[in-house]
Amino acid sequence: RRDLAYKRLNEIEGISAAKPEGAFYIFPRVEGVGSIWRTDKDFVLELLREEGVLVVHGSGFCPTYGQGHFRAVFLPPKEVLSEALDKLAAFMERHTRR
Numbered sequence: 001r002r003d004l005a006y007k008r009l010n011e012i013e014g015i016s017a018a019k020p021e022g023a024f025y026i027f028p029r030v031e032g033v034g035s036i037w038r039t040d041k042d043f044v045l046e047l048l049r050e051e052g053v054l055v056v057h058g059s060g061f062c063p064t065y066g067q068g069h070f071r072a073v074f075l076p077p078k079e080v081l082s083e084a085l086d087k088l089a090a091f092m093e094r095h096t097r098r
Helices: 002-011 040-051 078-096
Strands: 070-073
Touching: 002 078, 040 070, 040 078
Parallel strands: none
Antiparallel strands: none
16 A cells, blocks of 8 residues: 555656655655645645545644645555545646646
């Protein structure tokens, strides 16, 4: 599931992530924070409202280094994880191609 999340996130335009080494979560960067979305919190709230996908804003973990990131857990079954990643990809495509 880690490899699936890592691969799929890095295929989404505007998202980049390092491969986690030992955790059950990933901490991707969102390029549109500061331009499309004012903050990473705005990004995660809009993603939740529009797609029903729940992730946590990165600045909630560290206001300095977490800004512009989000945290996602990759523990769900692959089918559930794939569906959430499909929704994230559609969300990003809608918002970055304006």
